[in-house]
Amino acid sequence: MQIQTETRDGNLVLSVQEPRLDAHNSDELKDYIAKLLEGNESRLVVDLSAVRFIDSSGLGALLSGYKNANLHRASLVLAGLQPRVQAMFELTRLNRVFEIYRDVDEALAGH
Amino acid sequence: MQIQTETRDGNLVLSVQEPRLDAHNSDELKDYIAKLLEGNESRLVVDLSAVRFIDSSGLGALLSGYKNANLHRASLVLAGLQPRVQAMFELTRLNRVFEIYRDVDEALAGH
Amino acid sequence: MNDIEVDIVVPNQTRYLSLIGRIGEAIARELDHYRGDREALAYQLNLVLTEAMANAIKHAHHENAGKTVRVRIHIDRDALQIEVYDQGQGFDLESLPPPQPDVPVEHGRGLFLIRTLMDEVEYRRGKPENVLIMRKRLQ
Amino acid sequence: MNDIEVDIVVPNQTRYLSLIGRIGEAIARELDHYRGDREALAYQLNLVLTEAMANAIKHAHHENAGKTVRVRIHIDRDALQIEVYDQGQGFDLESLPPPQPDVPVEHGRGLFLIRTLMDEVEYRRGKPENVLIMRKRLQ
Numbered sequence: 450m451q452i453q454t455e456t457r458d459g460n461l462v463l464s465v466q467e468p469r470l471d472a473h474n475s476d477e478l479k480d481y482i483a484k485l486l487e488g489n490e491s492r493l494v495v496d497l498s499a500v501r502f503i504d505s506s507g508l509g510a511l512l513s514g515y516k517n518a519n520l521h522r523a524s525l526v527l528a529g530l531q532p533r534v535q536a537m538f539e540l541t542r543l544n545r546v547f548e549i550y551r552d553v554d555e556a557l558a559g560h
Numbered sequence: 561m562q563i564q565t566e567t568r569d570g571n572l573v574l575s576v577q578e579p580r581l582d583a584h585n586s587d588e589l590k591d592y593i594a595k596l597l598e599g600n601e602s603r604l605v606v607d608l609s610a611v612r613f614i615d616s617s618g619l620g621a622l623l624s625g626y627k628n629a630n631l632h633r634a635s636l637v638l639a640g641l642q643p644r645v646q647a648m649f650e651l652t653r654l655n656r657v658f659e660i661y662r663d664v665d666e667a668l669a670g671h
Numbered sequence: 672m673n674d675i676e677v678d679i680v681v682p683n684q685t686r687y688l689s690l691i692g693r694i695g696e697a698i699a700r701e702l703d704h705y706r707g708d709r710e711a712l713a714y715q716l717n718l719v720l721t722e723a724m725a726n727a728i729k730h731a732h733h734e735n736a737g738k739t740v741r742v743r744i745h746i747d748r749d750a751l752q753i754e755v756y757d758q759g760q761g762f763d764l765e766s767l768p769p770p771q772p773d774v775p776v777e778h779g780r781g782l783f784l785i786r787t788l789m790d791e792v793e794y795r796r797g798k799p800e801n802v803l804i805m806r807k808r809l810q
Numbered sequence: 811m812n813d814i815e816v817d818i819v820v821p822n823q824t825r826y827l828s829l830i831g832r833i834g835e836a837i838a839r840e841l842d843h844y845r846g847d848r849e850a851l852a853y854q855l856n857l858v859l860t861e862a863m864a865n866a867i868k869h870a871h872h873e874n875a876g877k878t879v880r881v882r883i884h885i886d887r888d889a890l891q892i893e894v895y896d897q898g899q900g901f902d903l904e905s906l907p908p909p910q911p912d913v914p915v916e917h918g919r920g921l922f923l924i925r926t927l928m929d930e931v932e933y934r935r936g937k938p939e940n941v942l943i944m945r946k947r948l949q
């Protein structure tokens with residue numbers, strides 16, 4: 450799985466460089482986020498703008514990261530969702546759980 | 561089949577607005593060109609820039625138009641071929657038969 | 672007779688989910704008698720195929736890479752039917768609890784999504800195969 | 811076992827050429843053990859499927875919309891094999907004249923393209939079906 454990370458204004462921005470987030474690669478994302486949270490990160494911004502397709506296990510991996518972040522007194526927010534990906538969050542009502550920003554810049558400003 | 565026509569500098573520019581030119585729609589293109597040649601056209605420029613895929617019957621329809629144009633003392637040239645479409649002309653050596661221009665502007669200048 | 676049938680067998684591995692999903696998208700984009708939004712349908716078929724096949728791979732075949740999953744897609748004038756076969760122990764679709772949005776757990780949204788996006792969903796236990804049957808009306 | 815099988819039956823109508831072509835493209839894009847240019851392969855599979863199916867529709871089934879065409883795609887580690895079935899009178903692949911580039915006729919380039927793009931091409935006459943078998947090595 451291709452993931453790019455970058456520190457910006459004290460946030461760790463994590464860009465998922467995969468068109469699909471599904472049962473084939475979601476565990477890898479989950480483990481990746483878990484490992485990052487063992488460091489001293491306080492806020493993760495997950496940039497999903499390259500993701501065209503997400504399934505329930507992709508949603509599950511992000512939710513796992515979200516809960517894990519809370520346990521570590523950190524936070525995890527989402528940015529750049531394509532409209533059909535956004536629709537999956539709405540269908541499962543996970544849009545009420547996550548903080549979702551239009552893009553990374555807004556996620557950084559919304560801090 | 562979606563075809564746009566436009567007269568420019570005394571040429572009739574015919575833009576094929578279909579991603580595929582295959583055995584399903586090539587007869588329509590052939591008939592369309594044949595009908596145009598019954599008018600008083602002297603030069604047809606067929607703009608293929610929207611065509612992503614061409615099969616042997618698409619090539620055949622263009623060849624029919626080419627020969628038909630010659631019979632009517634007119635001419636038919638091609639413009640805007642995408643690389644994989646161009647490759648089909650090369651594989652069948654039809655690039656030696658047709659005058660092929662990079663885009664419509666060059667086809668008009670090349671007159 | 673205007674029926675289309677596509678019958679696919681792939682190894683029991685999650686790396687083939689995207690192939691099945693893509694074939695579903697290809698079919699959606701060519702359904703010329705579908706009145707709705709074809710790109711939305713493409714995503715939906717991609718999704719329900721991915722969810723159903725992932726369940727067969729994980730819950731029925733326990734990720735055994737030597738097994739196979741069979742997916743059948745049948746389209747007639749009125750409806751599109753997807754069948755995903757598994758050779759597992761089976762489960763009871765009707766007694767699955769609905770997801771509880773206020774208790775966000777990581778699993779258990781696959782069949783909820785399938786049921787939300789398709790018009791009829793049924794799981795038939797059988798020997799040697801069980802099958803999840805999903806139908807969507809096209810008109 | 812890493813084989814993939816896709817078996818498709820569609821009405822004997824040219825409007826379904828694009829569906830078959832798209833499925834071929836979907837498969838090419840997911841062949842993760844293919845070393846070459848996957849987008850080029852996608853075009854090639856789209857093309858050979860389109861050519862072979864158009865021949866079945868026109869030359870074997872004489873555009874009879876009530877008939878069907880069956881296409882089978884089989885992938886194993888080493889090769890991809892496409893079979894296109896028809897229930898027509900059959901023909902002799904080996905005695906087809908090669909296209910003559912200096913005499914540009916409108917027809918007769920379909921099998922030439924298939925032969926150029928695939929590694930092995932064979933037409934087997936049979937009852938009740940004939941089949942055009944096309945193989946391409948993947949390594």
Ligand SMILES: Nc1ncnc2c1ncn2[C@@H]1O[C@H](COP(=O)(O)OP(=O)(O)O)[C@@H](O)[C@H]1O
Nearest residue numbers: 726727730731759761762778779780781782783
């Ligand atoms: N093909 C299957 N064979 C056996 N059990 C299944 C199958 N599909 C689903 N299940 C059961 O139904 C449950 C709910 O499935 P689903 O809603 O897709 O969520 P998840 O896969 O995330 O658990 C699974 O946890 C599993 O117990």
Ligand SMILES: Nc1ncnc2c1ncn2[C@@H]1O[C@H](COP(=O)(O)OP(=O)(O)O)[C@@H](O)[C@H]1O
Nearest residue numbers: 865866869870896900901917918919920921922
């Ligand atoms: N499935 C088939 N059944 C019967 N004849 C066929 C079949 N496929 C090809 N042919 C014969 O082979 C010829 C050459 O086919 P092809 O190279 O595809 O060019 P075209 O279809 O343009 O004629 C056809 O004209 C036809 O006579």
